[in-house]
Amino acid sequence: MSSNSNIREERPLRERIADNPQPATLWIAGFLLLVAVEFGALSGTIMALPWASLMDKLPFLKPVAAPFATLGDALANLPTLLTREIFDNSGWQSPQGGWKGTFLGLSPAIVWTIRTVLIYAYSLAFLYWIWRGYLTFRQHYRYADWTPRDDMVNRFRRHSWGLFGFVVIFMFIVMAIFAPAMGTTTIERNINNPYSYSVHYLDKETNQVEEVTIGEANLGSASEGSSNVGPMTYDDYGRWHPFGTLQNGKDLYTFMVHGARVSLFIGVTAILVSGIIATAFALLTAYYKGIVDLGVVIVGDSIMSIPRLLLLIMLSAVFKDTWIAGVYNGGLLLALLFAGTGWPFLWRAVRGPAFQVSEQEWIDAAKSFGQSPVTTMKKHMAPYILGYLLVYSSMTLGGIIIAVAGLSFLGIGINAPTPEWGRAVAMGQGFVATSSWHISLIPGILIVFVVTAFNALGDGIRDAVDPQSESGDDTGAEVAAAGGGA
Structure with a gap:
């Protein structure tokens, strides 16, 4: 290989991008757009890590971590496309039939399904764009036409057992990242502090819309063998439970x-x-x-x-x-x-x-x-x-x-x-x-x-x-x- 080729290969990636900026610019623009529509959820996942607990236990970290806490509060208020505030499934059934307070008046089960499908569709689009970034690098910014990594990627793409594992892990990671949006309710309302929140529901005996605390509703929705709220069912308070309820009535x-x-x-x-x-x-x-x-x-x-x-x-x-x-x-x-x-x-x-x-x-x-x-x-x-x-x-x-x-x-x-x-x-x-x-x-x-x-x-x-x-x-x-x- 000539000395000119060696010099050429040693050029940093930013210089190679500067020579041909269009492919990289288009990919970066698409990436930023995908991040922007769900920035609140993605940043919320990072801020949900136990930073607050560490600051409480290690006071000397507070001066360093305080700006990050302020940033986290600001990020939590950023608009996010796929949220329960937009696709709300926490409404109640009206005496005349139909649902009130839910997205487009649809039933909670349908709203939850729409929100979940959109979250996974967004995640697949994000994953595909990451793959497109790798292909863009290979096509426009990598000097070698072939590297051993290409064969590794091709072998993995043909490995059905490995692909099965990748798909399941991808679904698991998406579930973890978007947990606040994927749940039928919030962890604060249903698990941590249920008696501080209330829900409206249609009392079928009086045919009137009543209000009850979530804690009381949970007590009435417990799955204890004799009484049960199973998977893919509603409880008596009009709440949808894809996996049923726990023995204390909280959403599984x-x-x-x-x-x-x-x-x-x-x-x-x-x-x-x-x-x-x-x-x-x-x-x-x-x-x-x-x-x-x-x-x-x-x-x-x-x-x-x-x-x-x-x-x-x-x-x-x-x-x-x-x-x-x-x-x-x-x-x-x-x-x-x-x-x-x-x-x-x-x-x-x-x-x-x-x-x-x-x-x-x-x-x-x-x-x-x-x-x-x-x-x-x-x-x-x-x-x-x-x-x-x-x-x-x-x-x-x-x-x-x-x-x-x-x-x-x-x-x-x-x-x-x-x-x-x-x-x-x-x-x-x-x-x-x-x-x-x-x-x-x-x-x-x-x-x-x-x-x-x-x-x-x-x-x-x-x-x-x-x-x-x-x-x-x-x-x-x-x-x-x-x-x-x-």
């Missing part, structure tokens, strides 16, 4: 969509922290070997030798009275516990690839030219192991979600009233053989689907990165899928 679907946020927060936080630790240790042990590797092996094997469930229960009991246990009602504590006990499993998964790349001749060349260890690890070693890390992280994330549900089922996970899928299973275990079977069965099915989807996505990524692995034994993947033994 609203509980589930907000519980998805909690599960996703814990899983992603745990994976990010444990992934950073595992990557750092893998690079250090592969580069320095010897005593460094021995030290990490001893620490990692010591953690892995303890049954993880027992370790999590013990640590939860030890830290239950600390300030960190109050953040997100125990969500942040669980995330850090999973990260602290799970990094050895990820480290073991990427340690081999890290050692393999450390023996390559270009690593020796970098050392001989006096390149610093940090630069060598970051530029020449880390990219090689990131694919493996992504595979095992996706599988481990599913294991974390089911482990969190299991801990909540045992009563030592997320504290009430914060929604969590395992707690819903626990609340309904006494009604499995009754007409209120939905309380446990629906959350259980969703847990199985999501965990299976993360494992399927990991299989798809693995086979896309290394097609020869399709028929190979992958014990490490099985361990990761089980949450590292939890």
Whole structure:
């Protein structure tokens, strides 16, 4: 390759865009438009993370975080297209028939369905536009006509099992991001503070529109076997329940969509922290070997030798009275516990690839030219192991979600009233053989689907990165899928 070609390839992306700005400008304009119509919901998801709890527990953060809190209040008031204020399903049936207070006078079930379909349609359009951005980069701003990444993407697109996992996880993430809009009601009105709000409803005995607090309506809509509000039905107060109600009369679907946020927060936080630790240790042990590797092996094997469930229960009991246990009602504590006990499993998964790349001749060349260890690890070693890390992280994330549900089922996970899928299973275990079977069965099915989807996505990524692995034994993947033994 000529020296001119080398110089040309080293030009930064912004200069390549400046030479041909039209494709990038059109894509950026479309991206900004998609973000703008739902900016309030997207920013609200970020601001819903436990920043306020952290500020309460760590007062020294308040001067730094106060401007962000003000920004969050401003963002919450920004217009958003797909909201329950526009597509309102909280009306009541009039004595003359028809519905009052709902979007276009439609029934709450139809309004909720329209809102949900539009949310997923918007999310699909957003996903498609991200894909268009990748294709725009490939066509207009990438010098090479082909890279190994192209084959990886093509292999994954033909991997039906991996695509199944991707679709289910996409639906799960959309549910978590748009939880306030997707729920049939709000978590504040239905779960956290039901006696501070009221609803109108048509009393069928008097044929008059009455008003009652949501707390009282919940008591009259409880699913307790003998009395039941099942899936896809209305209660006596004209409220639509896609998944039915809990044993306390609260809407199960609203509980589930907000519980998805909690599960996703814990899983992603745990994976990010444990992934950073595992990557750092893998690079250090592969580069320095010897005593460094021995030290990490001893620490990692010591953690892995303890049954993880027992370790999590013990640590939860030890830290239950600390300030960190109050953040997100125990969500942040669980995330850090999973990260602290799970990094050895990820480290073991990427340690081999890290050692393999450390023996390559270009690593020796970098050392001989006096390149610093940090630069060598970051530029020449880390990219090689990131694919493996992504595979095992996706599988481990599913294991974390089911482990969190299991801990909540045992009563030592997320504290009430914060929604969590395992707690819903626990609340309904006494009604499995009754007409209120939905309380446990629906959350259980969703847990199985999501965990299976993360494992399927990991299989798809693995086979896309290394097609020869399709028929190979992958014990490490099985361990990761089980949450590292939890």
